[in-house]
Amino acid sequence: MKKPTPKQDEAGKSTGSKTNAQTVNKVLDIGKGIVSVSSGLIDLGKEKEKTNQVSIKAAADIEVARQTTERHRLSANVAHDEIARLREKDDKDFQTAMVKLAIERDDKASQNRVRESLVQRLVQDSEVNKAQIVDTYQALLNNERKN
Numbered sequence: 001m002k003k004p005t006p007k008q009d010e011a012g013k014s015t016g017s018k019t020n021a022q023t024v025n026k027v028l029d030i031g032k033g034i035v036s037v038s039s040g041l042i043d044l045g046k047e048k049e050k051t052n053q054v055s056i057k058a059a060a061d062i063e064v065a066r067q068t069t070e071r072h073r074l075s076a077n078v079a080h081d082e083i084a085r086l087r088e089k090d091d092k093d094f095q096t097a098m099v100k101l102a103i104e105r106d107d108k109a110s111q112n113r114v115r116e117s118l119v120q121r122l123v124q125d126s127e128v129n130k131a132q133i134v135d136t137y138q139a140l141l142n143n144e145r146k147n
Helices: 015-124 130-146
Strands: none
Touching: 015 130
């Protein structure tokens, strides 16, 4: 086959070399575009990797926060149970103290009734003089102070 010869344009330049230069320029432009797209893809890959790392770190932080929250919840439950136990114990202690006070009050009331009855009998007995009544009453008071 015969090789085509470049045509000469009006200025005497060959159109073949101009076409070759245009083709080379187009190829260079395409190459630059490919490099630009490749660079963009590389940057996109880097951003994706950064995003994945941030996502992994965020998931780890969330898990740590969840575990911390769970520990605090358990601690709060333990503290709540301890407070409830102490409150129940205090209530029982209070009830016991109130029962003791009621018994003591009843005992004192009973002792007072016995004293009043004794003093009443002494006053009503004509054979007992005032000095004996005073001595008996003082003995009762001294006995109460000892208790």
